[in-house]
Amino acid sequence: MRRLRLVLLVSLYFIVDGGAEIPDEDGARREYRHRLLPQEDQEEDLEERTRSIQQRYARSAHVEYDEEATDVEQQALLPSVRDPKLWMVKCAIGQERKVAVCLMQKAIDRGPELQIRSVVALDHLQNYIYIEADKEAHVREACKGMRDIYTANVKLVPIKEMTDVLMVESKAVDLARDTLIRMKTGTYKGDLAMVVHVDDMGQKVIVKLIPRIDLQALANKLEGREVTKKKAVIPPPRLMNIDEARVLNICVERKRDMRTGDYFDNIGSMSFRDGFLYKSVAMKSISTQNIHPTFDELERFRRPGESGDGDMASLSILFANRKKGRFMKGDRVIVVKGDLRKMEGHVEKVEEDTVHIRPNQKGLPVETLAFSDKEIRKHFEPGNHVKVICGSSEGATGIVASVEGHVVNLVSDTTKEPLSVFADNVVLSSEVTSGLTRIGEYELHDLVILDNKSFGVIIRVDSEAFQVLKGVPDRPDVALVRLREIKGKVEKRGNAQDHFKNQLAVKDVVKVIEGPCKGKQGHVEHIFRGVIFIYDRHHLEHAGFICTKTQSCVVIGGSRANGDRNVCLTPHRAPQSPMRSSRGGPPMNYGGRHRGGRGHDALVGVDVKIRLGTFKGCKGRVVDIKGTSVRVELEAQMKVVTVDRNHIVNSVNMSTPFCETPSHPSKTPLRSFMTPMRDPGAAPIHDGMRTPMRDRAWNPMSPPRDSWEDGNPASWGSSPQYQPSSPRSSAYEAAPTPGSGWTSTPSANAPSQYLPSTPGGQPPMTPSSAYVPGTPGGQPMTPGSGALDMMSPLGGGDTEGPWLLPDILVNVRKSNDDTVTGVVREVLADGSCSVALRSSGSGDTIIAHATEIEIVVPKKSDKIKIIGGPQRGSTGKLIGVDGTDGIVKVDDTLDVKILDMVILAKLANA
């Protein structure tokens, strides 16, 4: 037996030489060697042999511990021609070990007469064993009479390859109980499993899996019915319910496992316990590297009812192959294993697998303690602000709500949703992010068009896909969309009408009054095709977005300071949009009709004035339009700035009084064209937004005709054929929109330009070009009154003249020169007003034609209402009069403005 041990040493030499690191016991288990020596000189030989082996292999022991052995020394140890040779012998598949053991037994029994030196069975080589012997005949002799070994084909292993035979290719896998693995093959391919028992000898492990069993199919099979072959569908993983199986008449046996003593429920050859499938699999069919279980998978392995703590603690083992460098200097950690369990500290230094920590406890004799990285984990306290550094929610930040073992529950900053992540994947951080916010050109909260012509708002950005809340009103429809499935982004700011036909724009605050989202409130993020997306910060689902029809909402406030919002049907809120459009010139406000973007170009190159924001008051030229913002090249500062297009005004119209006059007449034809829209056929609601234009046309305050003629004597040859009420003109109703005309008009600054520009605007609006010279058409409608001086500097007379509004004090000129004071109650659709007589409005209500009405000019310290310009509709107080300008303190904003007296009307004492 001593001799046998010596031979084992030889085999060890080989292994070491091959550079492998198999523990002794493993080596012993794998290699069985027999040494045959003549019985007679055994004693003598033993000594000699011992010496020779020691001499020969003295260095091998050295090599084992000394890494500095040179290549030359290593070479010297390689087998040479004088050494015994290695023969490869075929044997039955799966019987390699058995054959080797049998040969060992034979060597023990037969002693020295068996002239082979060793036998090697390799795990990774099936069908063959290696026998070490000097001659082939010795090999054949030894194998004679044995089963499962086929000596017909004995091959010599070339000397060069001898070392390779015993080289171990992969490192031995150290499988322990509770290790998590993944299945490589079969139905469960890719599934996570947990090792419950390791059988090294049989190269098998018993693993715990979540069964993928179709009970119905199983029942059919067991009852011998025809099983439809539908291998393509792998049943989803689901915990086994034995009772369910019994219902389906599947025979369930309850057996006690011999090894573990636990009870298992057996169905056919499958064993179940607690709903998990226990399966014996070959070690080859599992992979143990790079498992990276997701949180969901682990969660499923948690049995219901089992306390999270214990289970999660055991999960610490599964991080055997978690990536290195998880700990950083300064990390707060807690010891989870060993005597110092629950001790907290800070990481001081990280080496390969050891982490040096500085304990928090005072009075310890040592400065730092070293721990294996498996013994500690990161520690967080509720309230810490952290960032997730890997995993599915990578990049998200939040506040720790609670810590359960290895799992940190945190509340995300942006979504306010709870997240569960492993402590390892989290670091303390003070920054606030939502994780990924954009892929490609699409960003969180963008409105995008999807493949199938549907659209939606991006409510979440995952690593490679977006979650999109689709634009399906009143039913939250969330789709997972990949980058390539998105057709494009919608940049435009839509505009729509709410339940009460009020204008609705992005950033307005609305309340949902119908449908499942009733009662929700928030500001409008996007408007598209009659669907609006509202962001409500109190709404937790879908990142706070609500999708609903525009008609189900009411405006309750908004970005515009103008308090003039009515929930009922009054037309005077409406004028805002035409005003805006004429100022900023974005035809977008007119909804779908102008999507072509023609209007964009119209603004490029136009001189504008910035009326809001940082650059307020600056003048410049529009160089580019992008979405809702424009880039303006400033006159004074030699730079190009980006401003919201609502923040710019067509500066030329405002700047010089001389330009005003011509631009005004140029409007007139437009107004005349508007007029037909008033046609009785049109619903008043629709008219809402147009009413003001009409009003202007009818405005009694417009300049007397002769002054107009002064400006443009040629064009004012009156031709009455374009009476507004002419039936023909009703065709105008079908005309797309005044928008195009409007945008072009402001640029018609010089007197000579107005004529050419007007026709430009006309074609889309007029059925025949005969209308082009129809400029005078405006005439009948502006029957004197007002004066040129009304169009003065800041008069805001910019693009539209004053017109009537409710609650203002007016003089109604009845027949002859008889005038009565009254209060405008309502502006009717045809431009006439219902006026309550007397200054208090207590008298009779009469209907007065616009031509009969004259606005009462306010005096100093009167309450006034602004009836024109950008502030139209606002109320204020006239604090002073300076020539034709009034100094007004506006109620809403408390701003003091200098406005033309013409657009100020005295407010009735309410």
Next chain:
Amino acid sequence: MQLHPRHFGRDLRDKLVSKLMKDVEGTCSGRHGFIVAITGIESVGKGLIRDGTGFVTFPVKYQCVVFRPFKGEILEAVVTMVNKMGFFAEAGPVQIFVSNHLIPDDMEFQSGDVPNYTTSDGSVKIQKESEVRLKIIGTRVDATEIFCIGTIKDDFLGVISDPGANA
């Protein structure tokens, strides 16, 4: 504090103060918290005219009442929303989230018409409009908002008045 030239005149200071109040009250700064009210102006420095715009910037020192929640602070708040993840409560301008991990274990979420958290014996119920006393365990301060995480899993914390009980 920027002021438009048109405000220059005798009552410049008043204008400045009223604009300050309008602009600052109700806002939130990361360092100081919510500015609730301005109590007094300490000094108004010399104005600096901005090139190009004519605006004038005045340094203004003022005193104000601020509200800045701190970690560990005990607050009373009104529940605004209850869901399975926990509940949201508001204490003035601050929104506080109490995760279900931080609600005592014996309180369970009951979905339904009025979602609420109820103890197993039904004696204590947290629902919308309930007033709770909670402890802040974490805060997050943005430029415009303060958000807190609170807990009621501690002695003497929990519901202090129930709208259902009063009704």
